[in-house]
Amino acid sequence: MFGRIHRRFVCMSSRLAKKKSQAEQKWIGRQLKDPYVKASHALNFRCRSAFKLLEIDDKFRLLQPGFSVVDCGAAPGAWSQVAAHRVNSAGTDFTSPLGTVVGIDLQHISPLDGVQFLSNHDVADHETHAKLSGLLPGGRAHVLLSDMAPNASGFRELDHERLVGLCSSSLMDLAEKILSPGGSLLCKYWDGALARHLQEKLSLEFASVQSLKPNASRKDSAERYFLARNYKRPVKGKTFF
The missing domain is CATH 1.10.287 (Helix Hairpins)
Structure with a gap:
């Protein structure tokens, strides 16, 4: 086949x-x-990026059955596919707790079992935040994923600055609203002069922050990921048990 x-x-x-x-x-x-492109076809993943999340999750076990996950910049849906399987949001494993996966993107995303997509939605929009609160159990998430990136301008430093800005503002604002205390955030960034500032900002909100480059990230790419764990701040207006 x-x-x-x-x-x-x-x-x-x-x-x-x-x-x-x-x-x-x-x-x-x-x-x-590319062997990852070939493997994504063989395993019916929507794109090769699935293997980046698989590798990271195999090592750090971020996605547990029963967890609630928000996937930012979800199109075409490969990370949501991985998350849905790992947290059992489609209910395929009757012996494990049922999780929740919500994917957000400015683009349209084709439907996927076990995932609720907010297509044509902006992560920075407060209406999106309100919809998320209604879709997530208790209005909160255990894990916030972001493989999103702005459209490339062709100028490396400008693209780096825009992506770091997106993570440090829109993504951190979303985390403040929906991420459960003790939760995790995984976000893509392009390496450059401002990466240290983003790491420092994450370190104020999370107990541990580390930079990762999974094997599926091409070696000639500036793409890297920050994994931030054990979120320190409570979600405003929420009470947790």
Whole structure:
């Protein structure tokens, strides 16, 4: 099955490459050689990024059955797929607690069993926060995931600054509203001069913060992730037991 899918992908990509620019042809060639792209087809993941979260979760066990998870920048849904399986939000494991997964993105996201998507929603919008509170048990989440990033401008430092700003403002604001004390946050950033400032800000809110680069992140990419655990601050207006 996977072989047929991959052959169709190769043939289609080869035809498209003839009409593409040099940069686009280079991207297609890289995709054809990428083992994570091939594996994502074989395992029916929506994209290769699923393996980044799988690797991190295998090591740190962030996603436990029964947990509530919010996936920011969820499109096309690969991280939500992983989260849904690990927290049992589709109820496929009758012996484990039932979890909750909510994915948010500015783009449309195709439906997925066990996941409630807020398509065409902005993480920074207070209306989105209100909808999240209604979807999450008790209005809170155990884990906040973010693989989101602004559209690339082509200027590395500018893109770095914009992503760090997105994490330190919109994501931290969302954490203050919905993340349970003791909860975890995993967010993507692009390495650069401001990464240390983001780490310092996270360290004020979480007991531990570490920088990770999973194997599925391409070696030539500035992409990294901050894993922040044991959230210190209570959610405003909420009482926890």
